[in-house]
Amino acid sequence: MTVKMDNVGIVADDLEPVIGFFTELGLELVGRGTVDGEWSGRVTGLPGQRVEIAMMQTPDGHSRLELSRFLHPAVVADHRRAPVNALGYLRVMFSVDDIDDTIDRLRAHDVELVSDDVVRFENAYRLAYVRGPEGILVGLAEDVSQSDA
Structure with a gap:
């Protein structure tokens, strides 16, 4: 059996700054629209849902993010x-x-480091967690294993 990751979903209150943030990171906006209808409510368990979405992908086309803004029903929790x-x-x-x-x-997109600095993990990576628009938590990893060889 083959399994591939299709996308990761992130719910936002305002898509524009989130799209700008991920565009600056290097992702590309590949589609945008509204999802609603009986079928979509059956998939998510939210009958009558109406959601504005933006699909973004990495330059290699292998990883995607689905950014969603719920128009109906209202958001019920905030974990940002x-x-x-x-x-x-x-x-x-x-x-x-x-x-x-x-x-x-x-x-320029109001990013803040979660800790005081970028951390080095052995001779493999430099790592940092940042909070982007709406408090979205994103990890960044720079492979330094080749540069140390």
């Missing part, structure tokens, strides 16, 4: 500022070529 040890889905992590440059570019 949950700490990194909260139960449930936590974050999405991206591999980047230059973590310092990436963080510098993302600062």
Whole structure:
């Protein structure tokens, strides 16, 4: 049996700054629209739902994010500022070529580092968690194993 990840979903209150943030990170907006109808409510268990979505993908086309803004029904919980040890889905992590440059570019989108600095894990990675628009938690990883060889 073959399994492939199709996408990760993120619910936002305002899609524009979130799209801008992920565009700056390097993802591409590949589609946008509204999802509603009897079939969609049956899938999610939310009859009568109406959701604005934006689909983004990484440059290689292998990983996608589905950004959603619920028009109906209203959002029932807010986990945007949950700490990194909260139960449930936590974050999405991206591999980047230059973590310092990436963080510098993302600062224009009100990004804040979760800790004080970028952390090195052995001779393998430089890592950081950042909070983007609406408190979305994103991990960044720079592979430094080749540069140390």
